[in-house]
Structures are given as C-alpha cells and as structure tokens.
Amino acid sequence: MPIHEHYEPGAPCWVDYAALDPEGARAFYGELFGWGFDTEGGYEFIRLGGNVVGGFGRVPPGRALPASWNTYLATKDADAVAGRVRGLGGTVVFGPIDAGPNGRLLFAVDPSGAAVGFWEGRREAGIVVVGEPGTWCRHELWAGDVAAADAFYGGVFGTRGPAPAAEGPGNGLAPQWVTFFGADDCPAALTAAERLGATIAARHGPATILQDPWGALFALTPL
Numbered sequence: 001m002p003i004h005e006h007y008e009p010g011a012p013c014w015v016d017y018a019a020l021d022p023e024g025a026r027a028f029y030g031e032l033f034g035w036g037f038d039t040e041g042g043y044e045f046i047r048l049g050g051n052v053v054g055g056f057g058r059v060p061p062g063r064a065l066p067a068s069w070n071t072y073l074a075t076k077d078a079d080a081v082a083g084r085v086r087g088l089g090g091t092v093v094f095g096p097i098d099a100g101p102n103g104r105l106l107f108a109v110d111p112s113g114a115a116v117g118f119w120e121g122r123r124e125a126g127i128v129v130v131g132e133p134g135t136w137c138r139h140e141l142w143a144g145d146v147a148a149a150d151a152f153y154g155g156v157f158g159t160r161g162p163a164p165a166a167e168g169p170g171n172g173l174a175p176q177w178v179t180f181f182g183a184d185d186c187p188a189a190l191t192a193a194e195r196l197g198a199t200i201a202a203r204h205g206p207a208t209i210l211q212d213p214w215g216a217l218f219a220l221t222p223l
Helices: 022-033 078-087 146-157 186-195
Strands: 012-019 036-040 043-048 051-058 068-074 091-098 103-109 115-121 136-142 176-183 199-204 207-211 217-222
Touching: 012 022, 012 115, 012 136, 022 036, 022 051, 022 186, 068 176, 068 217, 078 091, 078 103, 078 115, 078 146, 091 115, 115 176, 136 217, 176 186, 186 199, 186 207, 186 217
Parallel strands: 012 051, 068 115, 176 217
Antiparallel strands: 012 068, 036 043, 043 051, 091 103, 103 115, 136 176, 199 207, 207 217
C-alpha cells in the first residue's frame, strides 16, 4: 500500500469534494468506490478501509458555485503563496485561514480560471494512502495555455509548474484541475459509474473523464 507522509511544496497533497447534494453524492461515491464518511472537528472525511482518502463538504449556500473536486497543493507558507498568487494574476477566493489544529488553507483561482487550493500542514501534509483502488493516484492541470500555467505555478513555488501534465482541455471543458482515481477493474467501475448516473466527458489515454450526476469532473484510470 503506497504510504505518503510528506509532500514537497507544489505537490498535490489533498483533495476534497464540494457537494450540491451531499446525501446523493455520498450514496454515489460510496457505492462506486466503497467509501465511508465521518465528521471530525466540523469537517467531513472520506475513508476507505479506515484510512482517510479525502475530504467532503457542501457548496456554500448562496454562492452559485458548481459541485467540484478540488485539488490542494502543499506549501510551507500559505501567506507567502497568497501574495504570489495575487502578484502573478490569480485571485484569492478565501484564506489563508486556520483549519483546526492540523494546518492552514488558502483557496484561489489561477489566471486561466482553474480553481486550486493550497495547504500548509502542521502535522501530516496531506492524504496518507494514495495510488490504491478507490483513492486518488494523479492530478492534472488542464490549461488552455500550458506555458502560462507553468509560469504561474512556477512563480508561486519558484519552480516549474507542479502539475504532472498541463494540457489544453478538449471537448469544451474549461481549464481546471482534474483528480484521477484508481480502479483495479476500470470497465466494471465505468459501468457502475454510468449506472449510478455519471456521464462520459472525454477519453484521455487509458483513463476516462466522467461527470458525476451533479456535473463535477473526475477521472477513472487503471492501476
């Protein structure tokens, strides 16, 4: 089982889901991936086999925001990141704010319009179990301008952009971070996802990009 207890600055370290229909989303993803959900300290965690594999929340009321999977990048200084985001043409949506005793978070939109979070961990830097069936195994930034994306994220972290791949979105999909979840039997997982109400948005090599019943984009990929 791949165990990750430390993430370098700029590396994806956390993912959470913002739900329009929390009850429906729990039922959809719980059946698809075998997830359970529990609340600690006012925040809901997604668990698989007892291990935390992500977070789960509700779209803030009155904000007219879509359901979404949100990628968070590790940082050692959320305040400094907030300043660099603004200086490089991005927008800080909220934060940095304390997230209980574990760290601080910042949520932003990059210059292309892709939403992205940043996490300054005081304890574990992010999700411990990844790369297993039912857990995230990859994040990609889909950007209309790859060079501009590299310049922005490289400027934020002082390196080349952190995305494993930055590609022009196809099929009319807007620039965004996409979370890839692993499956040991992708055809069966895809059949289950469609039965539960997901639709195929795109094919991406061996992976399938899906929209859940509320429009949130995610990917299934073989392990």
